[in-house]
Amino acid sequence: QHVVLYPLVAKSLRxxxxxxxxxxxxxxxxxxxxxxxxxxxxYPDLDELQKNPQPxxxxxxxxKVEEPGSYQQDPWAMTDEEKLQAVPLIHKEGNELYRQxxxxxxxxxxxxxxxxxxxxxxxxxxxxxxxxxxxxxxxxLLLNYCQCKLQCEEYYEVLDHCSSILNKYEDNVKAYFxxxxxxxxxxNVAEARADFAKVLALDPSLRPVVSKELRSLEARLREKDAxxxxxxxxxxS
Numbered sequence: 275q276h277v278v279l280y281p282l283v284a285k286s287l288r289x290x291x292x293x294x295x296x297x298x299x300x301x302x303x304x305x306x307x308x309x310x311x312x313x314x315x316x317y318p319d320l321d322e323l324q325k326n327p328q329p330x331x332x333x334x335x336x337x338k339v340e341e342p343g344s345y346q347q348d349p350w351a352m353t354d355e356e357k358l359q360a361v362p363l364i365h366k367e368g369n370e371l372y373r374q375x376x377x378x379x380x381x382x383x384x385x386x387x388x389x390x391x392x393x394x395x396x397x398x399x400x401x402x403x404x405x406x407x408x409x410x411x412x413x414x415l416l417l418n419y420c421q422c423k424l425q426c427e428e429y430y431e432v433l434d435h436c437s438s439i440l441n442k443y444e445d446n447v448k449a450y451f452x453x454x455x456x457x458x459x460x461x462n463v464a465e466a467r468a469d470f471a472k473v474l475a476l477d478p479s480l481r482p483v484v485s486k487e488l489r490s491l492e493a494r495l496r497e498k499d500a501x502x503x504x505x506x507x508x509x510x511s
Contacts, residue, residue, distance in 0.1 A: 361411070429459045
């Protein structure tokens with residue numbers, strides 16, 4: 275049977291197939307208002323269907339057949355036990371994608387694993403042993419996620435997540451190091467130096483790595499100063 279809103283659904287599907295935003299041209303309102311708001315959907319056949327509703331027949335084409343056990347549920351659809359079992363597998367998949375250089379895909383996997391654990395953590399009393407145990411499983415996943423975001427140059431997200439970790443675990447060297455790199459990237463020089471100093475205080479063996487980051491920061495500062503001098507010279511001349 276014809277569904278009144280099908281032409282709008284069809285337009286969204288066609289936008290997806292063309293690589294466009296499925297909601298392109300729509301505004302936030304009820305579906306009936308959407309119909310009245312669009313005198314043309316941009317497709318003559320859909321316009322005609324909207325004007326003259328009729329029974330529809332759909333041909334469904336099978337694109338692939340998945341082997342039993344190969345289908346992976348979305349985290350929201352899993353039971354608590356399934357979430358716990360899925361996290362190590364998702365974590366492993368994220369690590370493999372990262373090794374392959376697929377950073378965005380790896381970040382998505384780490385995010386899914388974090389979502390599973392966060393969902394379980396919400397059911398526990400904050401600060402309880404079970405809550406803390408789950409939080410300690412979340413932390414390394416969140417650090418992996420931050421590493422991906424560093425490479426994607428999404429520095430402010432790294433700052434937020436690393437700060438949230440350090441608010442609970444003041445001795446987390448990796449969180450200080452990643453936050454220091456993010457601070458350096460957005461020109462928070464004093465904050466970057468403070469974080470790198472904290473890394474050295476917690477783990478002196480990382481001095482070569484920290485020294486490299488500080489040298490890189492100083493070189494960028496000298497380059498920026500030189501650019502600023504040229505720019506201001508042109509302005510005042």
